[in-house]
Amino acid sequence: MRTERVLSEVKKPLSLLLAFAGALGGVGCDVGGTLTAEERAELQQMALKPLPPSPSNAFADNPAAAELGQQFFYDKRFSGPLVEGSDPANGGLGPAGTPGTIACVTCHDPAKGGADQRNGPTSLAAAWTGRNTPTVINAAHSNWMFWDGRKDTLWSQALGPVESSKEHNTTRMQIVHLIYDKYRQPYEAIFGPMPPLSDTTRFPTEGRPGMSSFEAMGEQDRIAVNRVFSNFGKSIEAYERRLVDKSSAFDRFLQGNETAMSAEAIRGAKLFIGKAGCTECHSGPMLADGGFHNHGVPQRGAKVPSIDEGRYRGIPDVVGDEFNANGQYSDAKMDRLNGLKQLQTDLGSFKTPTLRNVSKTSPYMHTGAFATLWDVMAWYNEAAGADGFVGTREAASLVPLKLGKEDLNDVVEFMKALEGDPLPAALTSAPVLPQ
Numbered sequence: 001m002r003t004e005r006v007l008s009e010v011k012k013p014l015s016l017l018l019a020f021a022g023a024l025g026g027v028g029c030d031v032g033g034t035l036t037a038e039e040r041a042e043l044q045q046m047a048l049k050p051l052p053p054s055p056s057n058a059f060a061d062n063p064a065a066a067e068l069g070q071q072f073f074y075d076k077r078f079s080g081p082l083v084e085g086s087d088p089a090n091g092g093l094g095p096a097g098t099p100g101t102i103a104c105v106t107c108h109d110p111a112k113g114g115a116d117q118r119n120g121p122t123s124l125a126a127a128w129t130g131r132n133t134p135t136v137i138n139a140a141h142s143n144w145m146f147w148d149g150r151k152d153t154l155w156s157q158a159l160g161p162v163e164s165s166k167e168h169n170t171t172r173m174q175i176v177h178l179i180y181d182k183y184r185q186p187y188e189a190i191f192g193p194m195p196p197l198s199d200t201t202r203f204p205t206e207g208r209p210g211m212s213s214f215e216a217m218g219e220q221d222r223i224a225v226n227r228v229f230s231n232f233g234k235s236i237e238a239y240e241r242r243l244v245d246k247s248s249a250f251d252r253f254l255q256g257n258e259t260a261m262s263a264e265a266i267r268g269a270k271l272f273i274g275k276a277g278c279t280e281c282h283s284g285p286m287l288a289d290g291g292f293h294n295h296g297v298p299q300r301g302a303k304v305p306s307i308d309e310g311r312y313r314g315i316p317d318v319v320g321d322e323f324n325a326n327g328q329y330s331d332a333k334m335d336r337l338n339g340l341k342q343l344q345t346d347l348g349s350f351k352t353p354t355l356r357n358v359s360k361t362s363p364y365m366h367t368g369a370f371a372t373l374w375d376v377m378a379w380y381n382e383a384a385g386a387d388g389f390v391g392t393r394e395a396a397s398l399v400p401l402k403l404g405k406e407d408l409n410d411v412v413e414f415m416k417a418l419e420g421d422p423l424p425a426a427l428t429s430a431p432v433l434p435q
Contacts, residue, residue: 034263034266034267034270035266035269035270039269039270039273039274042273042279043254043269043273044254045283045284045285046250046254046283046284046285046287047251047254047255047285048245048246048247048248048251048285049285051140051141051241051244052140052141054140054153054154054155054237054241055331055332055334056153056155056325056330056331056332056333056334057153057154057155057234057237057238057331058234058331058332059190059191059231059234059235059238060155060234060237060238060241061238061241062190062238064186064189064190065190065234065235065238065239066235066238066239066241066242067186067239067431068183068186068187068190068235068238068239069234069235069236069237069238069239069240070239070427070431071183071431071432071433071434072104072183072232072235072236072239073103073104073105073236073239073240074103074104074105074430074431074433075103075178075433076100076101076102076103076106077100077178077182078102078103078162078168078170078174078175078178079099079100079101079102079103079126079162079168079169079170080099080126080168080169080170080171080174081096081097081098081099081126081169082094082095082096082097082098082099082101082102082126082127082169083096083126083127083165083166083169084096084124084126084127084128085097085098086119086124091118091119091120091124092119092124093106093124093125102125102126102167102168102169104136104158104161104236105430106125107123107125107133107167108133108135108136109428110136110137110243110423110427110428111423111428111429112360113135113137113357113360113361114135114136114137114138114139114243114357114360114361115132115133115134115135115136115360115361116132116133117361117362120302120303120368121301121302121303121304121363121367121368121369122301122303122304122367122368125161125166125167125168125169126164126165126166126167126168126169127165127166127169128166128303129166129167129303130303130304130305130308131147131304131308131366131367131368132147132363132364132365132366132367132368134146134147134351134353134361135353135354135357135360135361136240136243137243137244137245137356137357137420137423138243138244138245138286138354138356138357139154139157139240139243140154140237140240140241140243140244141244141285141286141354142154142286142288142290142351142354143290143336144290144292144314144318144351145157146160146314146351147310147314147350147351147366148292148309148310148311148313148314148317148350148351149292149311149314149315149318149351150313150314150317150318150321151318151321151323151324152318152321152324152325152334152336152337153237153324153325153330154236154237154240154241155230155233155234155236155237155323156230156233156321156323156324156325157233158232158233158236158237158240159172159229159230159232159233159323162175163208171206171207171208171211171214172207172208172214172225172226172229173203173204173205173206173207173208173213173214173225174205174206175228175229175232176194176197176203176225176228176229176232177197177203177205179194179228179232180194180197180198182433182434182435183434187228187231190231190235191228191231194228195221195224195225195228202217202218202221203217203221203225204216204217209322223328226322226323226329227329230323230329233323239427242427243423243427245356245357245420245421246420246421247420247421248356248417248418248419248420248421249261249265249417249418249419250265250269250414250417250418253266253417260417261414261417262413262417264409264410264413264414265410265413265414265416265417266414267407267410267414268409268410268411268412268413268414268415268417269414269417271403271407271410271411271414272411272414275401275403275407276380276401276403276407276411277401278411281293281352282352282355286354286355286356287354287355287356287418288351288352288353288354288355289352290352291351291352292310292311292346292349292350292351292352293349293350293352293394294310294345294347294348294349294350294389294391294392294393294394295393295394296389296393297350297365297366297367297369297389298367298369298387298388298389299367299388299389299390300367300369300388301367301368301369304367304368307390308348308366308390309347309348309390309391310346310347310348310349310350310366310390310391311346311347311349311350311351312342312343312344312346312347312348312349312391315340315341315342315346316342318337318340319337319340324337325337326338344391344392345391345392346391347390347391347392348389348390348391348392348393349391350366355415355418356418356419356420357418357419357420358373358415358418358419359373359415359416359418359419360419364376373412373415373416374408374409374412377403377408377411377412378408380401381400381401381402381403381408382400383399383400383401
């Protein structure tokens with residue numbers, strides 16, 4: 001009886017301690033005793049959160065719009081002729097002049113991390129682009145799109161590549177005519193009647209702003225076309241809002257599963273929020289601060305431009321975008337653009353990418369300069385990159401981390417633990433397309 005009473009008294013404070021640890025996002029003892037309660041509390045701030053709403057897109061969570069958007073995402077007919085031909089064996093899409101070979105999925109395959117791992121540091125679509133392709137998975141959590149933030153919504157982001165001569169190389173008139181010819185019924189069921197696009201005198205089969213065929217149209221007809229074009233993007237956003245993480249080993253660890261992460265990954269988490277200083281930029285649920293930084297990544301590579309102004313160029317682009325969240329095609333005006341102006345500190349700055357699923361989205365940095373996460377960590381560890389970039393490098397990133405090989409490996413193991421569970425096959429495979 002005495003022994004039982006002693007054990008009972010011991011269990012009381014132990015149960016209180018476990019309850020306190022559980023409130024901080026983990027139950028039980030740390031593997032290897034590496035995390036303090038304060039560190040656990042800081043890591044808990046990185047737990048997954050529900051997907052935020054998209055006020056500028058009234059159809060963002062419409063299931064029918066998401067289904068239509070998935071078809072748009074996989075349909076190669078929304079592309080024009082290739083500018084640069086290349087052998088399919090190295091990721092190219094065929095001889096120059098070949099039409100209809102590019103879809104959103106070409107460079108953003110959700111079955112392969114949502115990024116482009118086909119052919120090199122930068123992407124090859126109609127032509128070589130000058131930047132590495134960001135992942136589309138979890139992009140719905142982001143406030144700014146592209147490395148330079150030149151788009152402020154996910155639906156407007158989808159409109160940029162289709163008219164880029166280096167990406168889909170087509171025009172909005174070709175887009176809306178294809179919707180009219182192949183997708184009219186599901187489109188009108190969601191968005192209402194389309195304009196009479198069969199009248200090609202009023203609505204030419206090709207054209208975008210700056211082209212005489214588009215500029216010759218009546219103002220109201222141009223607005224009607226732009227409305228269909230914006231709904232094309234809003235449908236794609238509705239689909240992409242389904243391409244989000246639900247759980248990872250890291251999230252399960254935060255929920256109390258002490259064995260979800262290895263001892264190396266737990267040590268890496270400690271370094272990530274501590275000595276390695278990663279949370280200076282990679283914080284919050286997406287492990288990204290939503291900001292833009294110049295870390296001195298050199299503009300080097302076969303297809304990388306010698307000068308890239310980054311956010312400095314992106315600011316006037318997003319402010320002047322007819323499809324931004326303050327424009328007439330937005331379903332709810334937003335105020336993030338009010339007072340947004342270029343600053344010298346924006347020169348050469350690029351958006352902090354999410355680290356969720358980062359183990360699946362190589363290569364890394366906006367130039368695609370690094371093939372592996374180890375390469376990235378080794379670069380930061382030495383504070384490399386002293387030249388070959390524009391603007392002023394942030395002072396904080398000039399400080400060498402001076403981590404040992406084992407520490408670097410632990411941080412990499414932590415980043416691997418950020419890989420989300422596989423998305424449903426129905427979302428990562430091609431849907432049936434209308435003929």
